[in-house]
Amino acid sequence: EVPKRGCALVAGPRRVWPASGIASVAALDDDFVVAGYVRDAQGERLFVVQLTASGKALPVASLRVEPPHPSASLAAPGLAADAAQGVMLAYTNGAGVLFMQKLQVGSGHGATQSIELARGVDTRFTPAVAFAKRAGLIAYTLGVTPMRSMLARIGPKGDLLDTRDITPAAMGAAAPAFVLGANPPMIVTADARNGMSPIARTSLAEDGTPRGSQVAAPVGMMSEPPQLTAAAASFGTFVGYTGLGNAATSAVGLVQIAPKSGSPEALVKGNAYGPLHVAALAARDVLLFAADAPTTPGKNPKHEITLLRVDAAGRGAPLAIASPGGDATKVALARTQSGELAVLFDGGDAIYLAQARCDEQAR
Secondary structure, three states, X not given: OOOOXXXXXXXXXXXXXXXXXXXXXXXXXXXXXXXXXXXXXXXXXXXXXXXXXXXXXXXXXXXXXOOOOOOOOOOOOEEEEEOOOEEEEEEEOOOOXXXXXXXEOOOOOEEOXXXXXXXXXXXXXXXXXXXXXXXXXEEEEEOXXXXXXXXXXXXXXXXXXXXXXXXXXXXXXXXXXXXXOOOOOEEEEEOOOOOOXXXXXXXXXXXXXXXXXXXXXXXXXXXXXXXXXXXXXXXXXXXXXXXXXXXXXXXXXXXXXXXXXOOOEEEEEEEEOOOOOEEEEEEOOEEEEEEXXXXXXXXOOOEEEEEEEEEOOEEXXXXXXXXXXXXXXXXXXXXXXXXXXXXXXXXXXXXEEEEEEEOOOOO
16 A cells, blocks of 8 residues: 555565666556666676566567776666657767667567767766657767766667757756656756756757756765756656765755755765665656665665655655665666556666555645
């Protein structure tokens, strides 16, 4: 039973891939699609699987990442799914080359040939993938100083239509993320500094063409590298970001950027060290946020996933999700049209997916 203004587990964590790694998840009708990086004795592998509503795990694609990332990937592949436009995957290799593939999911699993989109890409950031009217969108970060964020528009046949720089004037821009549920479409980026760090927003036309960028909200110091996630509902647009707490501990912040800017709040307070991740979803008149939450203090903490519902009245009671492997990090979220949530995370020994439901009624 789903509590009022809360969330509940529908199915406990199950293995999606039998090795530790980092992955993204997207909903396709009543199914979920998962794409991730894992390492083995031969190097690094990119995998894609489909998890059906009946519980089956079906392989979609698998390929070697050449050259591999120098160490375990800090960022997952970018992934988006749409019933009309299909599944689109964006991934990088260890040399900073960004590729795109259109995936065939269903009775005839497979993928189109990889298309190179850019070079000099900062592999610490997950490419942001979304769909606009008659176009796919991929936003990524260039590894230059200051960092710059770019937006590529992909045609229906998988061809590159154009690439635009969405970095605000006189600023840097990294960690681009599409604002889920935003209408018109919007992207947020971070300009991480040693002090107050501005979050910028770029509005998009229906076809994904950028319309201009502006500062949305200043926040405190962000983690290095920073991570952003964002979602919009009728009561406002909120951004989750990875930052620093007391004594330079790792924390996750939450800030409202529309219709007006708010003051940053702690989604996960700082009491331990090490990288954290945060993910967001828009669900009717509520927003959902999930984050890695340390369960022990110090330099080598264990984690659980905290899932939180936010509405116009504020936050609901959080739901804690533990890993069978004892540690849960690198969270990602997806939601089907029927309201089923996929909570994906690295359990230390494998990649797991738990299913949950949240109260989606405005209170």
